[in-house]
Amino acid sequence: MKADKTTLDRRSFLKAALLAGGGLILRFNWPVGNAVAAEKDHTAPATLNSYIKIHPDGRVTLFNPNPEFGQNVKTSLPMILAEELDVSWDSVQVEQADFFPEHFERQFTGGSQSIRRAWPILRTAGATARQMLMLAAAQRWSVPLDEISTATGSLYHKQSNLKLSYGEVASAAAQIPVPKNVRLKTVADFKIIGSSKRNVEIDNIVTGKPLFTSDYKKEGMLIAMIVHPASFGREITSIDDRAVRQMPGIKDVFTIEPLLRDYKKNGFDVFSYGQIAVIVGNSTWEVMQAKKKLILQLSGPTGNAQNGKPDFLESTGRHYAAMEQASTQPAQVKRRDGDPESAFKTAARIIERTYTAPFLVHNTMEPVSCFADVRADHAELYAPIQAPEFITKTLSARLGLPKEKIKINLARMGGGFGLRAYGHHVVEAAVISQKIQAPVKLMYTREDETTYGIYRPSYSATYRAALDENNQLIGFHIKAGGIPESPLHENRFPAGAIENYLAETWSIPSAITVGAFRAPGSNFIACAEQSFLDELAYEMKKDPLDFRLELLKRAKERPVGQRNDYDADRYAGVIQLLKDKAANLARPARTGRGTAAYFCHNTYAAALVDIGVKNNEPYVTQALAVMDCGIVINKDAAINMAEGALIDGIGNALYGEQLFKDGVPLKSNFNTYRMIRMHEAPAKIEVHFVENQDNPTGMGEPLFPPTFGAVANALFDHTGKRYYRQPFVKQSGEKS
Amino acid sequence: MNSIRINKKEYTVDVDKEMPLLWFLRDYVGLTGAKYGCGVAQCGACVVHLDGEAVRACVTKMKRAIGKEVTTIEGLSENGDHPLQLAWKDVDVPQCGYCHAGQIMSAAVLLRERPTPTDQDIDDAMAGNICRCGTYSRIRKAIHQAAELQKQKG
The missing domain is CATH 3.30.365.10 (Aldehyde oxidase/xanthine dehydrogenase, molybdopterin binding domain)
Known part of the structure; x- marks a missing residue:
């Protein structure tokens, strides 16, 4: 998975024309990633949905068709184009697309896919426009193409001391056939990618302009x-x-x-x-x-037998009783490696734990x-x-x-x-x-939004580990489910690292509507799994991170099964870097430390939090994240996303929950639905990236899930008590 | 007397006096910088200044606001160059951006009252402003930076 050279068929996805009023417009298809819809051929010529415009005065306009909700794609995606085009970022204006279905068949922001899917397309488009400008300059100067260089929006013929701005040859470049082969920059030559560019909308945000x-x-x-x-x-x-x-x-x-x-x-x-x-x-x-x-x-x-919904009105107590019952019944087997039944039969010791989580409300600040x-x-x-x-x-x-x-x-x-x-x-x-x-x-009022539904489902996961008389892990069993859908990802770690492995799934029907919520499924299962791995390490008297590294070593050297959804090296990479950084981060007095790592949405993430308890309230003093998302496009924006994922994860782990009585959602606004606030957020956050040249992957979701696990593990480290049921802070009037 | 001064301009109030200031600003004056987030004074997205004090416009009735001076994010500075706005830009605080008008307006009163706020001051003053994107650490940094800028400007 190294940064690729150009592999796209440029003829079918790029089209050049003269811009009205002079200049070059290069149209191309910007297929915004979509993990959900069926894959379509993104080179289909009918869907040229984006463009680069180079105006005669040197201004560059880039078009961003992605919906923006704070993940900063409106800035980060155009940075990729500007890099290969070789213009100064200051000369770039970004325009936001409207949605016209005939032009934009695949606009979708979600699944942390935007950057990953756009990467090869945007690079090729930018490089192609640059190449056309170079060809136009070569013609004008009658010099060989390979003697022409570019820098920050200008073309140079060094031998004869000639210089032209992109704007001066843009109209001529528009007449040139779109070249078939263009060279992409090497990672070492990146000037814009990997730097930090400010949110292009920042002036409008801080002055309260109508944007929403x-x-x-x-x-x-x-x-x-x-x-x-x-x-x-x-x-x-x-x-x-x-x-x-x-x-x-x-x-x-x-x-x-x-x-x-x-x-x-x-x-x-x-x-x-x-x-x-x-x-x-x-x-x-x-x-x-x-x-x-x-x-x-x-x-x-x-609800009735036909629609499969319950014929009674649902309440949280009944939900948990149903989940408890489901977790003791045989469920649908999704993966079986080796002979897990025998492993558990011969085990010297079996460790079993169950973790649960409530429905969550998205609480977007804009209803x-x-x-x-x-x-x-x-x-x-x-x-x-x-x-x-x-x-x-x-x-x-x-x-x-x-x-x-x-x-x-x-x-x-x-x-x-x-x-x-x-x-x-x-x-x-x-x-x-x-x-x-x-x-x-x-x-919608806030109450409408909070009580309308489309929640994160309620989940439960039961983990069992079989240890032999030498305290070696010989079997692993996960049985997970939810209301109304399961969070199980049976091919994720530690699948592949354990000889005898069994993964089962179940679900319980509900009339309560659910939907995607920042790292769907993962946002629960990571916490359960990472809590259990820590508990297991504790029982086996091993360092929790070393235990994970041991399992990953096994998964790399002698993987069990064929369908393991992770790269053991990169997974171990974030854990190792977290270990190194943690060693240099002093844990404040009277706090406990927890760590966790997870892989989802193509990015590897590890989290650390230090937690204390004051007046029966946990508080996080500091947090640290390590990410492997390949090449980082917009450094500071990526750090911002990581900081946000940590804080959001801490907040939801400690406070997030929606409750029901007779089908009625009991929390309807922020006076009852507790959100993390300034004084509860860690004052100190460190974010580190694994440096490599792998293709970039997303930042929005992957760190959110392991943060829950780090919180659970830190609470255990500090209090000696395991927290099995989210949210970890019980709210007044509830029994724990 | 039915007039109100908003960002140094005079307006006549001819709506139900029970109407919260937020909806007068947004629906009648056309100033949409102050945001609706919760309607119950819990999230701070609607914070504006009423005679210099930070209030939650979603629960501040017009009968309380009439005759007073209102400042919204649009009127915080002439050219978007209040120290907080400059610091917000420099730190590149926002993600989705929705809560930040309210965050800045809360912080502006803090900075006036405590020109060199401590972390504790920030915790106290900003506890009423929610950011689900989780930009709190950047907000904190930007407030400290704005305090420095304010000091330099004298």
């Missing part, structure tokens, strides 16, 4: 809000809107069905209720007031909002959405408009974390606009 969907306003726009059933598993049967209709500023009250009844949902069509109530009015406050007066009549539990203006023959939307492609299909079917008549403008998202992959709000806004025949901005 909720800031959007259009003449004649009305405000809409929803009222959804209070309880998962129940549906609206009727509404009593008499009081609401009398209230000032209220224009209309009605119910909508966001989906057609026979619509076949795709993977991102998660709608918590078949029908929701809608209030439309002149201003946000007026509609908010009216929401309180709307009365919904609800059905009993709608859902979406602008829609649906007309008879077309629709325009402003939407915070990670995966516009998927929702357009749903919109098209629901609105009865062809896909190409639906334009989605991609606003900056006030946080995503997986939630904004789901477009229920986009469909709702459009259906409302179509019904009232006016432009509308749908606004």
